Amino acid sequence: MLEVLGNSVAVPVKFFGQHHSYSPNSHEYRSHYRCLHCCAYLSSEIKPNRRCARIYGLNVVSMSEEGHTWLGVAQSRMSQMDLLFRSTGTDNSRIVQYEVASVEFESVSDEENTLIQKEKGEFNIDPMEQKLPPWGDLGIQQDSDFKTGGANQPSRFSRGSVTVNENRIHFLEERNEEVLSKRILRLSRLNKVRSALELYRSMEYSGLQPNLHACNSLLSCLLRNKILDDALMIFEFMKASENASGHTYSLILKAIANARGCDAAVNMFEELEGKSNIKKDFDAVVYNTMISICGKVNNWVQTERVWRSMKDNDHIGTTITYRLLVCIFVRCGQNELALDAYHEMVQNGLKPGDDAMQAIIGACAKEGKWDLGLTVFQNMLNSELKPNLIACNALINSLGKAGKFKLAFRVYGLMKSLGHCPDAYTWNALLGALYRANRHADALQFFESIKKEQSSQLNLHLYNTSLMSCQRLGLWDRALQLLWQMEDSGLPVSTASYNLVIGACEVARKPKVALQVYEHMIHQKCTPDTFTLLSLIKGCIWGSLWDEVEDMLNQVAPDPSLYNAAIQGMCLRGKIDSAKKLYVKMRKSGLKPDGKTRAMMLQSLPKDSVRHRKRWSSHTREALNSVKCYHHD
Template sequence: MVCALPSISCCTISSLTIEKRQSLQSSPKSSLGTLETQLLHKFNSVSELKIVHSLLIKSGTPLSELPLSRVASVCALTPSFLYAQRIFQQVGQPEIVTWNCCLRDFAESDTPFNAILLFHQLQRHNVCPDSFTCSFVLKACVKLMDLSHGRIIHALVVKLGLLVNLVLQNVILHLYASCGEMSDAILLFDKMSQRDIVTWNTMITQLVKRGDIASAYKMFSEMPDRNLRSWTAMIAGFVRCRKPKKAIDIFKEMEQVGLKPNEATVVAVLSACADLGALDLGSRLHDYSNKSGFKANVLICNTLIDMYIKCGCLEAAKDVFEGMKKRTVVSWSAMIQGLALHGNADEAFGLFFRMTQAGVNPNGVTFIGLLNACSHMGLVNKGRAFFARMTNDFAITPGIEHYGCMVDLLSRAGLLQEACEFIKEMPIKPNAAVWGALLGGCKVHKNVEMAEVAMRHLHELDPHNDGYYVVLANTYSEAKKWEDAARVRKLMRERGLKKTYGWSSITVDGLVHEFVAGDESHSQSEEIFEKWKQLLVPLRLKGYVPNTSVVLLDMEEDEKEKYLFRHSEKLAVVFGLINLAPRETVRIFKNLRVCEDCHAAFKLLSEIVKREILVRDRSRFHCFKDGSCSCKDYW
């Protein structure tokens, strides 16, 4: 039995497009194939559905010929919901199957809330949901981060006895975890009688996102089975929490079990290589990416640029950049920032010009790179011009980072009063980094009074940052104000602050060697000290005189010299000279600013040993070659 012919008014017929009416008039009534082709799958509204419905009835065609999923989609959120239900009943197909198709489409669309609205329709009209219904609505809740509706569906799942369905449990787990309800997620996880790899990966991924790397790694260690996603999530987690060495260790474990990285894994490991300066592994991953067809992946290329820049391989970064068929603003900005860090300000400016000529609009990160280029080379007027262009030419509102760059630029150049006035006139409240930039300039230019002004603000903004106290104490020491320096150090002790000790690292044959000042723990310590004594002879002949003024401790001159000679960067460089092949570049990574004495020594040493010495300190690169440095002694 078929449904009664719906009433169709002249008004309804006139609502059809002219094209559809013409096709109706020209189609023979007996030609069902033509009717199907022209009308059956083209209706977009309830009124058009009713016209198609009437034509099926007139031609004696079964209602099963109607595309039921389309019927559901046009009627789902309208008062004609019951009309669709009657059609499904006539066809004899369980209506929840069709509604589920509609729910899935809504959940996966750009308007997932429609899935929740449809679910309420089903509830109002007593349509009994099944596990698929709940799954699709929960997925919509996840996309919307809609915890309130998610809890309703969770309760319904329990009421219907569907909680034994592992897929449903995983979606509910994902909902709680992605909405930040980790206590509920952990409770559900602990109560689950069965788990699969999706369950474990969900928990690990969400714990990593929330910075709970310890709990994530504990779960990772307890997993009965792991797939590539498990390993990649853990690697990315350690990169995110600034533990690149651990990330690389996990990657090497992954390789040992025979898994090959995908594109997401490559990006995570390259980021770790960039942070650690692991050039050998980064280069190997570059080759692997090319062989695996990842060369067109813009994200990988951008990460490669960043990795090569941070490992001091500027030319390799340029090769990747120039070889890219498609570049984003991130690609251009990364390259500009890299040129700035290496002291190539003119190249950075030229690349910015190329960028604008190519029709790529810069963003705030682009201008941070440009302002850094100006700061590292003391180009004050150029920096002022770029800062003005941000707003005037590109409608970019300067952020706190841009103001910090400007204060750094002015402070490094010795314009401390102007820098202080600039801070006072900022339209946004200066943060600790801004005042810290001024404090750093005060140390360079030995301005105690201005340093005290900056420190008063830093006491309020970041009272537990040991670095600021150390800079102030060193500023006092350089001014021979030993009592004031001692007072600052005493204040640090009272507040439980410990000085961050300087360290330097070098990678040889894939193994990272770390040194601290005066380090005697290394297996080659005696050889390093002896080699330094030998190098001192030609260094002194070249005019090297130990700069004991950088030792900000009240001690005898000979003791100061001994202290100088065991700076961490010197130990790392000498270790490199002993263990690296002749002519191979010595690449050093230091967590603090390179000292003036080491800087002077490395310039002369690069000429004596006839090789490049590359030092990355906390703010820039120093490339020592043939007796000079790329920073031109301005850093």
């Protein structure tokens, strides 16, 4: 007897055979040989348990969504027809529910058995082979449950991406494309990958086209789960059916960049861009995506190419476009390109954002365009935007390099009013601004104020700037104090710092103090360089310490710059004989004098008498002759 739970509805199912019908009220079973379909009575209130409805030779899956039922043919059997309704068990989603019923037949006549045997031979032909879907044979599996993706579900990897097993196709009772598209959209948003993909492929097999929104949502779902191969397959279908948008291309390009790198995405972009029927689907979003992909790997060359291509194809950039361009170019050190992008943005009537304006201030500082940087800074304040500390420091440094120390300190005051705390870079920029403006006394005074308020932020650069001011002013004693403070604070004192102190002693005509600093420098195991020795030689010459000059020249390796300085200093101080002797020694060492040294030696020749010239040795005459030769040359 046939048992039906609840209210039953008749669902016609076509197959290769006879027409079987059953009436639940009269309990009669009838067969009509001229008809090739059957009716199964399903209940809308059957509980989701695992029961079987047996009909000869057909597996049918009934899926109900909000009162709508659609049937999917899975496969045929050779022995008897089974109407099998399978349940997934634990899925409580309202999107898909599986209903089951139990149907039994009491008896079948001999004539019916004959027809059934004949029917079996006809049913062996797989109807799926008559019309394969566009993606090929999906390998319909026998007696496989309809399941969603899970942890134990097998998957395959291709080119570093995951793809689900080939899904089954279902014959859809619902034929409304909008309704089915909404189902794909909801399944994709719920991350039901397998269900959404099977429904999409079933629509494609049935000749139905999901709308663009549903396809993009499915693409996002697949890419979210790193199923790149299936996403690319759907992408190709969308392109072939001209059902792709800029958002579609953006999704695929980002996925390719994440899975295979920036170069692969650039190659795909160039290939797509070369097709005229696809180029019209490109919009600013696609170009922004490619600019962002190239910017992540600091590929500014490809970034510029995409930007130029965007303009060549008559696409107008958005605020995001120019923000990306400015930030990428500044980060890659291409400040001119960043400024070009900023000017184009302003010309197009777009308002730059906070990060783009701060990046432009940094670019202006590096390019020395302090006026543009100051204008951008003022525009930020007028727009109630708050420049960060880095932008403020960059602008102060740019103004200081241009000698605009008053503007630099004005920006410093605005920076403090914005709540920023000055750091070491701020102090370096302000102190350097005073030094470049030849405000050396103010620089030393400002250094003292920094030392009182922010002694922990004192660094080697601040000390060296102060030492340079001492050298310009000839404050040798103050320079010595700063040197001792540096050593006491534990800062690594460099050769440049000792050179500045020796230079201050040179300006103040304190050669003995300079020699003491030099000896202390050697004691601290700090190697002197050419500038150290030049400063010492000049100081000793003006202090008439001739023996010290000769000892210094004898202790170091022969250097033409040192000999030139010593000879020129001796000539200026009237020590012509000592200069000539040193010149002869220089020539013996194979060193070549510069033009000023040769000129000074030539000027000293007429002052000597013929008697003195005859007393000179042959080496002296050869040296003087060489001076004449150089002079004629």
